[in-house]
Amino acid sequence: MVPIILALTHKNFMVPWHFMKEGLKxxxxxxxxxxxxMPIWKFLEGHPVQSKLFNEEMAAETRLLTKTLFEDCKDTxxxxxxxxxxxxxxxxxxxxxxxxxxxxxCTLYDLPHVIANSRDHPSxxxxxxxxxxxxxxxxxxxxxxxxxxxxxEECVNILKRxxxxxxxxxxxxxxxxxxxxxxxxxxxAKTRLVLDIDMMVSTGGRERTLDDWENLLxxxxxxxxxxxxxxxxxxxxxxxS
Ligand SMILES: C[S@@+](CC[C@H](N)C(=O)[O-])C[C@H]1O[C@@H](n2cnc3c(N)ncnc32)[C@H](O)[C@@H]1O
Numbered sequence: 001m002v003p004i005i006l007a008l009t010h011k012n013f014m015v016p017w018h019f020m021k022e023g024l025k026x027x028x029x030x031x032x033x034x035x036x037x038m039p040i041w042k043f044l045e046g047h048p049v050q051s052k053l054f055n056e057e058m059a060a061e062t063r064l065l066t067k068t069l070f071e072d073c074k075d076t077x078x079x080x081x082x083x084x085x086x087x088x089x090x091x092x093x094x095x096x097x098x099x100x101x102x103x104x105x106c107t108l109y110d111l112p113h114v115i116a117n118s119r120d121h122p123s124x125x126x127x128x129x130x131x132x133x134x135x136x137x138x139x140x141x142x143x144x145x146x147x148x149x150x151x152x153e154e155c156v157n158i159l160k161r162x163x164x165x166x167x168x169x170x171x172x173x174x175x176x177x178x179x180x181x182x183x184x185x186x187x188x189a190k191t192r193l194v195l196d197i198d199m200m201v202s203t204g205g206r207e208r209t210l211d212d213w214e215n216l217l218x219x220x221x222x223x224x225x226x227x228x229x230x231x232x233x234x235x236x237x238x239x240x241s
Pocket of ligand 1: 041058059062086087088089090093109110111114129130131132143144145146149
């Protein structure tokens with residue numbers, strides 16, 4: 001939990017919360033941009049200390065999730081021969097996947113400054129680039145806590161790049177993200193709503209309901225999908241090409 005608390009309470013990451021009202025009033029600018037003068041991903045590119053803190057926060061979140069993810073969704077990964085973790089941060093998730101499923105050819109993909117500071121693993125390839133332009137090819141693409149950072153238009157764009165990178169018929173995109181359900185009494189329901197506000201303040205993205213996800217996947221051209229709740233804040237969505 002330490003990296004999560006250190007990142008959440010870092011002064012630079014707290015500033016945007018003081019600009020929530022201004023962010024809410026603006027159609028196109030996030031509270032983060034108003035408070036820090038630039039979007040979060042640009043800020044992290046130019047601030048290595050804060051970038052490391054952010055990536056360590058995400059890695060700590062991954063360590064809390066992987067046991068449940070692999071137990072509840074073993075079949076999601078078992079049949080794969082190759083997988084690219086798009087926006088995979090410092091590599092913690094894809095390296096855990098390789099350790100659990102060593103038959104999968106694993107690739108970590110992220111922005112150049114993130115890849116330059118990511119972990120090394122002899123069996124995990126590292127590729128840098130921009131997911132809005134292209135994504136390395138594989139049988140499956142993992143998008144873990146990526147789409148909730150972006151608007152619907154941007155998500156459709158990312159999903160289309162992912163769809164281009166997987167084989168027709170046998171390819172899939174594995175999305176690990178929150179599914180909001182306003183009716184539920186689930187113990188994590190309120191945490192999911194807090195994350196929704198966090199995304200609004202920090203990235204300009206949002207958490208999504210079942211209908212929102214269905215709509216996005218349809219717009220991006222996926223033929224079918226399966227949504228599976230797991231014992232975590234996130235659910236696992238498999239979208240088939
Ligand atoms: C919220 S983090 C998720 C990290 C990781 N997937 C996880 O769950 O721990 C979002 C990631 O998207 C990456 N990212 C942002 N814009 C990107 C882009 N245009 N192309 C590739 N990666 C990008 C960030 O660098 C960051 O690592």
